[in-house]
Amino acid sequence: MTTTAGTRPPRSSAGAAHAAKRRGPRTEALWGYAFIAPTGLGLAVFYLWPVLQTAYFSFTEWGAFGGHTWVGLENYTRLIADPEVGRAMLNTLMYTALGLIGIPVAIVFAALMNRQGLRGVSVYRTAFFLPVVTMPVAVAMLWRWLYNGDYGLVNQVLSIAGIDGPNWIADPATAMYALVVVGIWSSVGYNLIIFLAGMQGIPKELYEAASMDGAGRVRQFFRITLPMLSPTAFFISIVSVIGSLQLFDLVFVMTGSGQSARANPAYSRLQTVVQLFYERAFVTNDRGYAAAIVIALLVLIAALTVAQFRLQRKWVHYV
């Protein structure tokens, strides 16, 4: 079929429109609905309807045997006064804010790798990307071991320099920072790939013109690369803020849940909103309250996304 296509005269598009007309727009429309039906029904049943149900559940209280009764705004008034929710929100916001450090880190490494004719780039890229494809549960287990207070590699290395390292993820003073390092380690490769793709889209003429004017590499980086990359950086910051606000896997595996988690003295510094949601929804089966927590998360995500779109005028350059 493709071979005949190549030999068709260019007028074929008018003929095709004619043929389509003959077949009738109604048939085409029916096929259109048929083609979107599987995904459409699946999204409706498993995604769209559940959102409405979750919103409804947030106004209910659940009994021990699964029944639920309407309680109005009670879950929300409880939520506002609940210190655990406030703490989880603060932890999550702190993780999100600190995680943004990963963006400049990724830009710097992408710029280093983006040099013309630099050999071995694919090896470096692979090394940076490995953590991205590694199962987060495995990542968390691995870092729990690296961070171990007595025998972890981090403290063993520090002891060479005579530093007596803390028990990183069990020490309230260090737990959050230790977690952020893992978060950046496992996401920098993803951001790097996107930035590299963005850098390849910057017209070479800009750099040529700049070096004719005598601008060195560093100057070119700040005057050309960074401004041209700002839309990419904006995209990454939207995506990573949304992702960070939903952090669960890393903390869940590093701290565990329930009794054993509470034994970790840093637990109250690490617990995230989604982790709290998990406990209310599936450990204590307080699903109405859990629904309210996750609606609050939705509001938080929406607010921060809107705020970023508002702020983009100040720093994002569109050509």
Place this chain on the structure above:
Amino acid sequence: MSERRPLGVHAILAVSSLLMVAPFVWQIITSLKTLSSTTAVPPTFLPEGRWDNYAKVFDLLPFGEQFLNTVIMAAGRVTGQVLFCSMAAYAFARLRFPGRNLLFGVFLSVLMVPPQLFVIPQYQIMSSLGWLNSLQAIIVPGLFSAFGVFLLRQFFLALPREIEEAARLDGAGPVRIYWSVMLPLARPGLIALGILTLLWAWNDLFWPLVVNTDPEKMTLSAGLAALQGQYQTDYPVLMAGSLIASLPVIAVFVFLQRQFIQGVAHTGSKG
């Protein structure tokens, strides 16, 4: 002068690449140690060849079953998404029908919602179907993806129209055109979606953790989380388990590196 600077760049990149990889090296070394030598100060760096740590993972967990569950779940989600998303994406990109833009907007709205909002009602559905602790439970909701429709629609829109119009002139209907013209042309897009779906399915924790609590029906990530809950400090066994669980996707990544990286780059290109 100019030859010296790449050397500096190489030095920076090489050292940081080593730092990125070092945790994995330590993971492998630890997985081959005895429990008592993990507490050596200073640490020992030579692997000890204690392969029985790997055998122990299979004793402590129904690891074989969990491995199979994960493979089946990932294969099911990848097949379903590539098929269903490409169908919907083709319709949104090429067929004309009333309400097309509105429906596409509704599909996109799913992308805006954090996935935790779906979980409680999805759990209720699974529970009422009697599907808790089953393979269907971890596969079926993952067959549908608004992201996949969005990604593939971009691919279809970028394809030249001439070929399908020629096919239409030859009398091919929408199904023929979709199957024998559009799908082969959109192969890079299908591969990108397939790879991303594989990665996310294999590494998914929250949903499998919630819906399948019977160890025999768990996926690897939930099983590992459970293993860690029980054997908090048996690091050689934990490292062996986490290594075999994450290795399949790492292997796919190493073999399909170009496609993997293009797939990831695509997620950013239309932001």
